[in-house]
């Protein structure tokens with residue numbers, strides 16, 4: 367038990383071993399603390415099986431490679447750590463995070479060289495960024511007054527531990543009394559949302575931004591599920607006009623699944639409630655998670 371929460375203590379993987387969370391420590395001189403120099407990935411387990419584990423591990427390695435960050439395990443060994451962290455914590459539906467930090471260097475200066483990277487993996491009971499009520503009713507969003515950092519500055523495909531741009535946009539929306547922000551690129555086209563990819567439904571076709579996005583595992587899953595239903599997806603450019611005049615708009619991510627946006631900038635989207643396509647894709651996504659057909663079992 368932890369003294370603070372009274373719940374069973376969790377196990378976290380750090381510095382090459384599983385330790386109780388109260389003993390899981392990293393240095394204050396780690397470059398993730400000093401400079402936000404790290405990458406991460408978030409996966410989920412459903413019914414004790416980790417969904418699309420290879421896809422998450424591949425993306426994690428690609429993010430790290432883009433920053434010349436060395437993950438201290440190979441993909442097979444990391445996979446085992448992820449499954450073990452789910453098992454050790456006795457979890458069925460889990461929110462799983464893997465992080466690799468630049469580590470500690472010779473001096474606490476902004477030199478990424480001669481640092482020893484540090485891998486952290488934890489799993490907690492599944493977390494959603496959206497409440498069940500909002501999932502059922504849909505959310506209200508605003509187009510952020512800020513712009514997503516363009517890939518020319520920091521490639522949006524890198525899932526880095528520097529989320530300030532997203533955090534500021536979410537804060538702006540929340541403090542305006544809304545649930546979420548929609549992010550535009552510097553070019554004015556829709557990019558994504560803080561922690562989600564964006565989809566538009568118009569005349570039976572799905573549209574989703576192709577550029578300036580994190581290539582979401584859920585986004586790819588939605589495209590595959592839509593194809594099963596003979597629903598075409600166009601990956602391209604979307605404007606705010608396309609959002610305002612959509613039949614349906616939805617967001618998707620590992621930490622929340624698929625859910626509707628029913629109002630943007632005071633304009634009602636479609637019928638002002640989760641539409642049939644959003645509901646169908648949400649149900650198919652949940653069924654896929656529950657069925658475990660694309661998941662790796664953590665338990666024998």
Ligand SMILES: Cc1ncc(COP(=O)(O)O)c(C=O)c1O
Nearest residue numbers: 561562563580582583584619620
């Ligand atoms: C910026 C951003 N976009 C999109 C997503 C959705 O990605 P995924 O479906 O892989 O969770 C995330 C997930 O955290 C994210 O951080």
